Amino acid sequence: MLPQELVRAKRDGGTLDAGDIKAFIAGFEGERVTEGQVAAFAMAVFFRGMERAETVALTEAMRDSGDVLDWSGLDRPIVDKHSTGGVGDNVSLMLAPIVAACGGAVPMISGRGLGHTGGTLDKMEAIPGYSVSPDNQLFRKTVAEVGCAIIGQTGRLAPADKRFYGIRDVTATVESIPLITASILSKKLAAGLQGLVLDVKTGSGAFMAREDDARALAKSLVEVANGAGLKTTALLTDMNQPLASAAGNAVEVRNAVEFLTGTRQDPRLLDVTLGLAGEMLALAGLAASPEAGIAEACRALDDGRAATVFARMVAALGGPADFVERMDAHLPVAPVTIEVRAAQAGVIAEVDTRGLGLSVVALGGGRTRPQDPVDHAVGLTDLAALGATVDAGAPLARVHARTREAAEAAAGQVQAAYRLGDGSAAAGAAVLDRYT
Template identity: 70%
Template sequence: MLPQEIIRRKRDGETLSAANIAAFVNAMSSGTITDGQVAAFAMAVFFNGMKRDEAVALTLAMRDSGDVLDWSDLPGPVVDKHSTGGVGDNVSLMLAPLAVACGAYVPMISGRGLGHTGGTLDKMDSIPGYISQPDNALFRKVVCEVGCAIIGQTANLAPADKRLYSIRDVTATVESIPLITASILSKKLSAGLNALVLDVKSGNGAFMAKNRDAVALATSIVEVANGAGLPTTALLTDMNEPLALAAGNAVEVKNAVDFLTGDRRDARLESVTLALVAEMVLSAGLATNLKTAMEKTKTALNSGKAAEVFGRMVTGLGGPADFVEKVDQYLPVAPVKVEVRASQAGYISSTDTRAVGIAVVALGGGRIRPQDPVDHAVGITALQPIGAKMEKGEPIALVHARSDSDAAAAVSAVEAAYHFADKKPRTVNPVLRRIGS
């Protein structure tokens, strides 16, 4: 069928066959259709949606547009996690080695920062020597020998998704649940997983700020993933404040190392990380129930085994052999540090989490344009949580900046993002809901 006929059918609200979708994706991959036709298809899906079977067909066609990794030679289950993105969300850095310490293998293909949210790959790039985009041979070697590797998407994994996403990004069609679902899952399916766990964020620091939208996205991904043959569950988690007490790149790596070694563990971060790893352990068949999976996860963390795995992964991908032991000697440090002080006394009642993320981007810790470089040293630490009791003038955060002017702008932004009340607010469990079998 002609590409324009496929577009017309979806424009008119018809259901596309798997063959029609595969043909369109093949044409998109081979370059035989124009960017305008791809954009028209994306807009038609944006307005008319897709049924589950259509979303499954789109996901599988995009998966099959490139390489599909095979880990059948590994002696254990292959699992991964995907987060929809947040502020201070460095979960992946602890989750991958924790899952390995519990007996799983984690070939984690991550992304860079998007909008106000931080990217796992940008965090790993703050480690000197770390090869975040290795060839497939090194990727496989590290996964086989260490158990996990956190890397970026290679050119041959779901290339159709790369083209479609780049066009969606400039045609106001990013926020389509079927297209988000296919984009996420095509990459995860191409990674050759046995099971997947999702961390879908909801709140003022999430892309899906409303709970109902986050639930709709999580449900879509779980249903399509299972329809495509990938056992998947999801946790809905709160992003109405930064997850960790640090937001940036090097500062979040430092926070992750402190977490793994036991030097410091932020309460909300620990709750979400352990819950996600326990889901991975259960879905991988390494525990018979969630309680046993959680016990196994806590043991792996407290034994120090996960910290050891993280260190070996860093070394295997070109980083320092003693990175975990001497983390402060290796990470870049911003030259200017300025405290953000409470504008009034009282309890922290709410945080504009997106504003905190934007402040990190403005410091240079994220990108305004895709080609922009990232300053790995800048960020914000010591972010006080909702419910903390503060005196006027007491520090609520610490800005790490490249210049005095950058620091002053960030201080103003963070100060405005914090709100106070006379009464202590009710605290929220960061794990809101589980979606799946």
């Protein structure tokens, strides 16, 4: 089928043949399909949608546009997790070593911050010397010997997706569930996984703020991944407040180390991390059920195995060998710190989580343009939780900034993000639902 005829067929609401979809993506990579035709195709899909089989074909075509990792010879099951993004979401930093400590192999290929949400790679780069772009030999060696490696996407993993996303980003076609599904899963399929768990977020800090949209995305991701031969489950989780009590880069790394060593474990963060760990261990065949997986994950935390794996991963990828023991000597610290205090007494009834994420970006902890540098030291800590009762003048958060002016501007944004009420307010469960 000619590219323009495929676009016409989808524009008119037709169902595309899998072979035609794969030829279209191959043509895009081979420059037989123009960027204009891809933009038109994306817009047609945006308005007309895709059947499940079409989305599977698109996902597989983008997977096959580059390398597909082969982990044959590794005596551990290969599993990973993907999050749709949130604020204070440092789950990956604990989850990978927990699962590795329980016998899994986690080649975690992560991304940078996007919009108001933080990026796992930006957090890991707060650790001096840590390489998020190791060569393939070191990547494989780390996964084989340590059990996990958190790195960035190589240029040869699903390159068609990278080009396709760039076109979607400038043609207002990002918010399409079939295209989001294919984009996420093509990279995970290319990683050579045997099992995948998805953390699909909803609420004021999520890209899918409406719960119905998040549920539709979770269902699409699970059905398409399984249709493409990858065992997958998804948890729907709440992002109506930051997941951790910290938001930023170095501050979230510190929070993660405290979590792994048992110094401090934010309750909602613990629930989501253990829930995802249980699912991953069950998919990997390392636990009889998600519940049994949660119990095993708790043991790996309590006996220190998970913290040891994290320390070994950091050292293997170029970071300090004593990072877990001496993180305060290694992590960057912002020169200005101020407390944000409640203007009145009351109960925290609502949190504008997106607003908190944007305050971190404004401090320099995120990007407004892809090429922008990130200040790893800045961020927010000691974030007050939804439902907490506070007195007038009580702290809502602590701002870590480069300058006093930036700190005060962020403090105003943080104060505006918290709405206090007179009555009681319940935070609700962190894990809302499960899809298989």
